[in-house]
Amino acid sequence: MISDSKERYGRISWLFHWVMTVLIGWQLMKIGDRIAEGEHWIGQTLVPWHVSIGTLLLVLIVLRIGWALKQRPQRPEHDPATALLVKGGHFLLYAAMLLMPLSGVMVMVGNGYGLTPFGIQLIAKGDEIAWASTLGSLHSPLAWLLLILVVGHTGIALLHHFVKRDGILKRML
Numbered sequence: 001m002i003s004d005s006k007e008r009y010g011r012i013s014w015l016f017h018w019v020m021t022v023l024i025g026w027q028l029m030k031i032g033d034r035i036a037e038g039e040h041w042i043g044q045t046l047v048p049w050h051v052s053i054g055t056l057l058l059v060l061i062v063l064r065i066g067w068a069l070k071q072r073p074q075r076p077e078h079d080p081a082t083a084l085l086v087k088g089g090h091f092l093l094y095a096a097m098l099l100m101p102l103s104g105v106m107v108m109v110g111n112g113y114g115l116t117p118f119g120i121q122l123i124a125k126g127d128e129i130a131w132a133s134t135l136g137s138l139h140s141p142l143a144w145l146l147l148i149l150v151v152g153h154t155g156i157a158l159l160h161h162f163v164k165r166d167g168i169l170k171r172m173l
């Protein structure tokens with residue numbers, strides 16, 4: 001099924017979830033620049049795509065938010081005892097997924113580097129812009145927050161599957 005239902009997430013939500021999981025995992029590899037100044041396989045093959053994949057993720061998250069709002073009335077429901085916590089956790093994941101690329105663009109624009117994803121110039125190089133650079137300084141702390149959220153979210157999903165065995169993971173598979 002293309003759309004979501006009360007029983008499970010549909011094809012489109014599934015595609016957004018797993019394609020973006022892979023791309024965000026790729027983006028988080030940028031932390032690898034802290035090891036040997038990025039002079040390793042990850043730093044030389046995956047990380048050079050950071051700005052391009054990040055810009056693609058900005059487009060994907062906007063589409064995903066639109067899709068999630070449309071699907072809201074028919075999405076799988078949560079156990080009432082923890083529903084607020086689950087919804088709060090998913091909201092934080094959405095907020096971090098949106099703020100990451102936005103703050104990344106601020107790093108580039110704020111430092112006057114311009115924005116050229118996949119070789120297509122969207123913003124030309126220019127002067128430094130102090131306010132954009134200040135917003136861009138949130139990029140790194142937000143990345144660590146997103147990493148913590150993703151580890152927590154994945155851990156809970158695996159706990160449901162292997163310990164509680166309640167089929168929560170299956171509705172996203």
Ligand code: HEM
Nearest residue numbers: 027028030031051054055057100101104105107139140143
């Ligand atoms: C979901 C999207 C993104 C994720 C998950 C992400 C993740 C990260 C991570 C983990 C770091 C390293 C932080 C550290 O070592 O403390 C980083 C740095 C960086 N990112 Fe991103 N990023 C994303 C999008 C973008 C975009 C769209 C741009 C540019 C248009 C960008 C530009 C940069 C730059 C220039 C740095 C190095 C400077 C800095 O740490 O402030 N990122 N990003």
Ligand code: HEM
Nearest residue numbers: 017020021024025068090093094150154157158168169172
């Ligand atoms: C970058 C990594 C990830 C992010 C940002 C993320 C984000 C989200 C978000 C926002 C939702 C709410 C539904 C939606 O709108 O799509 C969700 C649902 C879900 N995710 Fe993830 N996810 C990630 C990785 C994973 C991984 C690795 C697993 C499994 C091991 C997983 C398992 C699930 C499950 C089972 C649900 C459905 C939970 C429910 O509705 O009760 N996710 N995820």
